[in-house]
Amino acid sequence: MITIKGLEKWFEQLHVLKGIDLIVNPSEVVVIIGASGSGKSTLLRCINFLEKFQKGEVFIEGKAVNQQDEKMINEMRSHVGMVFQHFNLFPHMSVLHNVIEGPTQVKGMGKEEAIEIGRYYLDKVGLIDKENAYPSMLSGGQKQRVAIARALAMEPSAILFDEPTSALDPELVGEVLLVMKNLAKDGMTMVIVTHEMGFAREVADRVVYMDEGVIVEQGTPKQVFDLPQKERTQSFLSRVR
């Protein structure tokens, strides 16, 4: 479970998050939507402490994480996976090596066990036949699926997705979304920042609409997409449709 309380963040003078409160329950799929610059990616990065924030608190599994405590942050990160827009696979490592790097280096798992787990998750994202390939040999969609397997191999309690399909060619988006749908079905806790409204409607348990650093409105996909209460939400949805 992830709990965010009164989170505020400034980049220099720019107030990008103006008091965010959000609870993500176990097995819940929360999709954050909003225009560019609304602060949605920054919020996601704050949950993983890739961005430091000035006010508020983030609780992971009920524990308040101290931003100054590197050890605690590292421990927390090993429980919360992250998938990036630009994949960020390690180019000097094979696909399997990418996937087992976390378990072996962070959890101290033995190589054989890690390989077994790595292969299990590569199979899950449909790339077991690519384990010896290097990232440069893969398509964008395949790279992102490896990145998802890399996050899964840490067996995290939640995974954060930062616009996972935004850097993909249109014809490659589907395969990544399919993997994510299956994860949702398996009960993985997910927080997803995306522009894929169709996907949000289909997979989200809850949709959160953000604008100018605040959560404007949230609810089930039906509530937010079909009966938006706030004018800002209505105008955003009319623009993206």
Added chain:
Amino acid sequence: MTYDFRALIDFFPYFLPAAWLTIVVSFFGIALGAVLGLLTAFARISSKPVFNLPSRFYIFVIRGTPLLLQILFLYYSLRSIFNFEAMTSAIVALGVHNGAYIAEIFRGAIQSIAVGQMEAARSLGMTYRKAMVRIVLPQAFKRAIPSLGNQFIIALKDSSLASAITIKELLLKAQQLGASNFKMMEMLTIAAFFYLFYTSIFTWLFHKIETKLSVSGSA
């Protein structure tokens, strides 16, 4: 004036001890430079002023003054303080000089690795140090290799400046022999041959390393 081709062969053996000295000065100078360079690069990218400021000052001074001046300066100061031999001073000077340049090569290479690589590693729960060692440095080293090769070749040729502090390496040997047998051009030709031989080996070696690394996964 005639050019004596025979002298090239006749005097060749006299150069062998000098050729060895050039190797020794260059090898230890480059090794010291590489270690200093890597440490300085880390200090340079550190956000802590205790590390950052001295490394910037070091690079500022070394890049802003001639190597010959540095060799002479270290020779006189190290001799009077630690009673160092000329040979040690030459190695230290070459190492300190190249350390500054190699630091900038490493710094550039490390910073050229996308921020996302560090973030991906950290998001798995790795410490900064582990992410650096496992993820960033292997990629940075690979990217630094062409520039490092270049710098090593420069360092090898720069070892000739150690002649100014009585190190009988190739250039000083050529000058001394030339002054006594009046075949200066021939002697300089022999010295040039050795430098070309050494730099060819470097070029070949670095080419090998580059191709080998580009086969095993590309960046």
